Amino acid sequence: MNLHSLSLRNSQSCSYKDVPVVSIEELKGTIVSCVQEGKRLLAFFAQSTGEKEMQLYAVLGNDKLGTLSLLSAKVENSYPSITDQCAQAHWFEREIAENWGISPKNHPWLKPIRFIPSYREGQDAWNRSKENILPCVGDYYQVQGEEIHEVAVGPVHAGVIEPGHFRFQCHGEWVYHLEISLGYQHRGIEKELKGGPTKRTLPYMETMAGDTSIGHSHAYLQMLESLANCQVSQRAQALRGIALELERLANHTGDLGALANDVGFLPTANYCGRIRGDFLNMSALLCGSRFGRNFLKPGGVAFDLEDSRIKEFQTKLENAKKDVTVAAELLLDSPSVLARFEDTGVVSKETARELGLVGVAARASGLSQDIRKDYPFGIFSSFSIPVAIYKKGDVFARAYVRWIEIQNSIAFIQSMLISMPKGKTQMPLSSLAPDKIVVSLTEGWRGEICHVAKTDEKGQFSWYKVCDPSFHNWMGLSMALRNQQISDFPLCNKSFNLSYCGHDL
């Protein structure tokens, strides 16, 4: 099996003409059998061929070998849905239907995911006209019965968070199902990436999910450098790695604080809120921006860490480590906290695998998946970082995995600072190779970030596809809420802490 696919590695640029075009039946067969064998569907999307036909692309990953398979098929306005035999495809197929008006026949729940007009004029999967698309208006999965009621929340929530709509099917406090409806954050980024790189490409990468600026720009830049055949120095790679782990530290610490807050455990909630700021300030020490904006540049990084700055950095890191250790251990040691965290919002390993969850959510359900280890990139090609796994799949597991990762990331940065590799911070970048295709993966703090792009005959992007970890994981949150009390929703939601804008793009 799997003969008709192009095998490639993370951010390896390949000739576009080597991407096999198979029949839609074979594409479906390959996806279904590969996923059954334990591979994962990393990306599945459509692009225009410039003619009447559209081209579907599938990226499958073999986590054990670290290899990727790419294959494609041409379709017109519909094709037999893959979701009935491979749940990992379900959200992708809804996106394909919405973006291009291609209907996956017999998809079990074919709804828009962003509530935007089709990219193809006059070709809409639901025959909607541009003017009458209202965000999140439409049919919802419903439970019926005498005492069943529906709870609708959002788009504007009570906290300082991004907008999204949640629809609960409840029986009293009990939640039978939660349907999540997004699209409020859509800014049309993918469309604008076409024809790039332009002067806005890097700002787009840094703001597609603004709390994952480093994760996304790292994925973009390693793709760019592969296309331009540019060798980034080890020093620049180390600095990028430090920035990536700082981003993870800040967000994981913030999440532990937010989880504490949602169960009313105020000491850790307060401490972590501040310690998160300490990690953000370390990013600012590195590059002036708390979110690592404009630190990563084509060919390397914008700033170096001089010896004096390394000293300051080490002191700050050591202090933050002490503080976060006290705050996290206090949280995970308190019986009143554990009573709320344990057995709440369980996602089983089987469900996690079937849905194709990634990142913290997958690892907390016992799946060993981490791009840093499975498909090493940047500094992680020469420096391994342990994969944090916990098996229970509940809120506690997702908190605990974060705490282990905090420790691992601190240890990683500390060892980098002790022996920073030598080299230039930035190398010149030549023009991009024409007619290539690249799949670029990084492990952002939420999980796997996947960028796929193709260059045209001039070395510009003919198209650029982004798959944020949240794209895979929102359905995981829905599953976590089944048979839970609705009052546990904020807690479950925080334990995933997914991105709305990363999903909506």
Added chain:
Amino acid sequence: MFKVLLARLQQKHRTIAYPKKEPVLPDRFRGLPILDNSQCLKNCQECVSVCPTNAIQCTEKGLQIDLGRCLFCTECTSVCPKGAIQFSTEYRLATRTRQDLVFDGKVFERAKILKDSIHKLFGRSLKLRQVSAAGCNACEADINVLGTPGFDLGRFGIQIVASPRHADGIVVTGPVSENMKLAVEKTYKAVANPKVVIAVGSCAISGGPFLDHKEVHNGITDLFPVDLFIPGCPPHPMTILDGFLRLMGRLKQ
């Protein structure tokens, strides 16, 4: 219980001394630009062409940066052959009008206090409702952080509240996507008069990196009268706090 107390002792008192003491920002922080017209070649236009949001103008009159569009990305500083554009660590960037954000390197008009009748109501207590309208979660995060003990927003009488019905005004982030427009308008309407509107971040002020996308509305300036503009991508928490306090007339200089 004992552990909680020990942890409390270990974490110490960490609220910053601001506004009694000025905060120290990192040396690489990018705040108010320093424009040196005597160095500018005028005809090279390099900075103008690399700016991702077309924030820079370079004419006979000299250099001009629209801070409402600026992403503080330093592409301009790195291409300028003469070093005519630099960024200082001046974080006090909030203004009362959109026009005040267009900076020509000379005087920067910082935000002034609200007019008397409204100041009487909000000068000592300001409740705000935050709305993210396609914000990328960076502005949101740096507003959120003001609530932590480090900044302790509450000591200034400012609170981010859960409902527009409890609020004296709204703080909007993001370029206002088409899909979020109605929700922002409804939130605005739900706040009782008189109310203040604060735009945080280049997206809410001008559309930011998404300027002129047909999926967005280039921020809130065409939707509501804005009382306070806080530029940045994202603005530093101190820039946001400074803006809030100036609006309330709580800062002297």
